[in-house]
Amino acid sequence: MADASVIVAQVIFGLIRGILLGCVFALIALGLNLVWGIAKVVNIAHGELVMLGAYGAYFLNLFLGFNPLLTAPIDAALGLAAGLGFYFAILHRELRGKEAITLQSEMVTLVATFGLSLAISNLANIAFTGNFVGIPFDAGSIEIGFLQIPLAGIYVAVLSVVIISLTHVLLNRTYLGNAIRAYSQDIPAAKLMGINPTAVAAIGTGLAFAVTMAGGAFLTTLFPTGINPYMGALYAPISYVIVVLGGPGRMWGSLVGGLTLGIVIDVGQIFLGVEIAYAVAFLLLIPVLLLRPEGILR
Amino acid sequence: MSQTSEPEPAPPASKAGRTKLIAIVVAIVVILVALAAAAIYYFRLGGPCATPASLSDGPATVANPAWTAAPVIQSPEPTDKAIGSPTQAGTITVGFTISLTGRYTVEGTNSLRGLNATESWINTHGGITVGGQTYDVRLKYYNDQSDSGNVNQLYTTLIQQDGAQFLLAPYSSALTTAAAPIADGQDRVMMSHGGAADTIWTSTNRVNLVEVLSPASSYLKGSVDWIKANHSTDRIAVIHESDSFSTLAAQSAITYARSLGLTVVYNASYPTGTTDLSTQLNAAKLACADALIGGGHFNDGLLIMNQLKTTWTPKFVSLLVAVTEPSFQAQLQATANKVLGPSQWESGVTYSPALAQTTGIDWFGPTPAEFTQLYGTLNAGASPSYHSAEAGAALLVLADAIRRANSLNTAAVRAALGTMHIMTFFGEFQIDSRGLQVAHSMVVVQWQAGALKIVQPQDVAESPVQYPYTGS
Structure with missing residues (x-):
């Protein structure tokens, strides 16, 4: 194969791989986007939720033999419970009774989640050891011409888009979704409409944790040996970049941001190497924040 | 927001309290489940005496x-x-x-x-x-x-x-x-x-x-020697961890292979802790490589083998460090067969x-x-x-x-x-x-039917190299 055609083939594979990976990144970032958009909490512990989701899948597979794809609903249920617990244990004290979420409240919750992040990662290091583990999951692959595409990547990408779509329907076509959106836009007006702000914020936080942990479970099928207590250190910044790219509070923005980042990383590493591709992906933040701080969708 | 156009009365305080109570109970249950899972995992590792x-x-x-x-x-x-x-x-x-x-x-x-x-x-x-x-x-x-x-x-x-x-x-x-x-x-x-x-x-x-x-510079030379002696037309791809040891081992192998007249068609590195190498493995495949050498340490060796399952089946695979560990074969089972690696020592x-x-x-x-x-x-x-x-x-x-x-x-x-x-x-x-x-x-070893055999150099070899690698 000539050099030019090799590069073209590599780019095509990078694009496909980037799209598949980007869908999972989008799901993970959706969790951050929800809690950021609804409760105005910049969740520094977001990466640790991804890590817990991955470990959840790992243990369910290890002890009960679960297919990692099927662990996502269980992870999501655990995430929902953890989100409700997190809200009432930490956020509620700061947010209750507030007519608007002030900068001071944002700082308090930011520092609180930073502490939570450190606590979770260090406790995980003690409980799980720092060993890299993974799930021996081989769903096979399909060959399209010269390309060999792993089926696991396709499965998790499709499932990620389905979950993002369902979340969109929930937020736009249901009473609960309207209530959540109302709360995120104007708390006093939402209360006047009979919405219980505590319940809405708690459910929103739980929903955010649920999709994040489900995303963590999906990651285990893509990265067969990558589960470790500090894996969140990579996925948290990726999620921040995606949310900024897509625009805070915009569900479909997460998908656009995720796909953008996935493609930049996967195609970029063909020409630039892994380290520089990630650096370029993170550098995208700067022009976006300067030129389109509301995200690339608007 | 048509659903909210008619205000509903705020939920009574007792209902909100009950919701909160349920949420706390559920959260406690989740924490207990997590602790139980952690405890099971810990003792499964063998408890405090196994790995201080x-x-x-x-x-x-x-x-x-x-x-x-x-x-x-x-x-x-x-x-x-x-x-x-x-x-x-x-x-x-x-x-x-x-x-x-x-x-x-x-x-x-x-x-x-x-x-x-x-x-x-x-x-x-x-x-x-x-x-x-x-x-x-x-x-x-x-x-x-x-x-x-x-x-x-x-x-x-x-x-x-x-x-x-x-x-x-x-x-x-x-x-x-x-x-x-x-x-x-x-x-x-x-x-x-x-x-x-x-x-x-x-x-x-x-x-x-x-x-x-x-030293690291000698690690992959045995594998290169075997390719030169037995399949000198095989094109080599080198994918290696970017730490000093792996980089030195890989770059020395590339220099040595070229000095022997072999063709190196692809060379890429990846950072320590990488969790995805499918892009690099596909690139090596698309570069029409026949042999894959490189790797780094145990985790990335496993990663390469796991991702080869769905990306590429090279004819020859020789990886640093990971191959000689018994857990390499234990985790990969048949996929480990015919994989080679340099070894400082074998029993x-x-x-x-x-x-x-x-x-x-x-x-x-x-x-x-x-x-x-x-x-x-x-x-x-x-x-x-x-x-x-x-x-x-x-x-x-x-x-x-x-x-x-x-x-x-x-x-x-x-x-x-x-x-x-x-x-x-x-x-x-x-x-x-x-x-x-x-x-x-050093010696070169290969997993053959679940057993690790010394295959190079010839004077100490327990078995000839099995070629090509088939993925199982």
Whole structure:
């Protein structure tokens, strides 16, 4: 194969791989986007939720033999419970009774989640050891011409888009979704409409944790040996970049941001190497924040 | 928001309270489930005795009737190893950090087991005699968590607080690089058993760091030699970790392959801790490579093999470090078959006192079979990997150097190491003036039907190389 055609083939594979990976990144970032958009909490512990989701899948597979794809609903249920617990244990004290979420409240919750992040990662290091583990999951692959595409990547990408779509329907076509959106836009007006702000914020936080942990479970099928207590250190910044790219509070923005980042990383590493591709992906933040701080969708 | 156009009454306080109560109960249940899972996992690993997570003392003496009954030193000059009937004077503390958690857990744990086996052998064979008095070896170590950031502080503690008189380097070139300055700064001999990057020695003027294993630049040469001799038209792809050891091993292999007239069609590196290499593996495939060499350490070796399942089936796969570990085959099962890798040592090597005598050098320590037996006795029948052997050999060489120097002084022991040319169960030991190993030689191994076989060089091969790799 000539050099030019090799590069073209590599780019095509990078694009496909980037799209598949980007869908999972989008799901993970959706969790951050929800809690950021609804409760105005910049969740520094977001990466640790991804890590817990991955470990959840790992243990369910290890002890009960679960297919990692099927662990996502269980992870999501655990995430929902953890989100409700997190809200009432930490956020509620700061947010209750507030007519608007002030900068001071944002700082308090930011520092609180930073502490939570450190606590979770260090406790995980003690409980799980720092060993890299993974799930021996081989769903096979399909060959399209010269390309060999792993089926696991396709499965998790499709499932990620389905979950993002369902979340969109929930937020736009249901009473609960309207209530959540109302709360995120104007708390006093939402209360006047009979919405219980505590319940809405708690459910929103739980929903955010649920999709994040489900995303963590999906990651285990893509990265067969990558589960470790500090894996969140990579996925948290990726999620921040995606949310900024897509625009805070915009569900479909997460998908656009995720796909953008996935493609930049996967195609970029063909020409630039892994380290520089990630650096370029993170550098995208700067022009976006300067030129389109509301995200690339608007 | 048509649904909210008619305000509904706010939920009564009791309802909100009940919701909150349910949420808290659910959260507590989740935490309990997580704790239970963590506890199960912890005890599944074997509990606190299996992998000490922080400070641990190695056993001062290890009761081992099976080994005690075995033949003692089979040296051509056995009288050199015991001086009269020396009196027991105490212990020599050998300090080190080792990776019992983190990315080097597998390599580090096996290294520690090798050290424990050698410590046991030394102490049950009269200890180390210095000035007419015998000393037992006492290992003192900390878990460095595979993090070079922990090394400096832990070695300082070992020397200043724990009284370590001699040091062993940590596992891996990265951590050895971090620890090496302490050897000179604190005036202690440090034996390197897992840091193979030549640059650890060549980029600075080190004095007290001594290498026991073959340097990184020689790791992949055996595989390249085999390709040249048997399939010289095969095109080679090199994908390697970007740490100093793997980069040096891979770049040396590329230079060597090109000098032999072989074609290298793809070369890429990836950072330590990478979790996805499918892009690089596909690129190598698209570059029409036939052979894949490279890798880095255990985790990325496993990653490469797992992702090859869905991306590419090269005809020849040779990976650094990971292949020789029994857990490589245990985790990959049939996928590991026909995968090759360089090895510093295998239990099937033929080093012996007779060979040492033929070569005209001294022999010290157990034979390979004796080391393997002792290791198995101490570790529930497990077989030593080359990481176990190289670590054990480092302690053995240090013990012989102290005995030869007849002193516990750092300069005297370092001088003795500089003049030694001996053979142990691990092979030959001789260093140049910088402390870089020059006498030890490596072998190439391949998994064949679930068993690890020495396949190169020809004079020690247990089996011919099986080619091509088929993925199962």
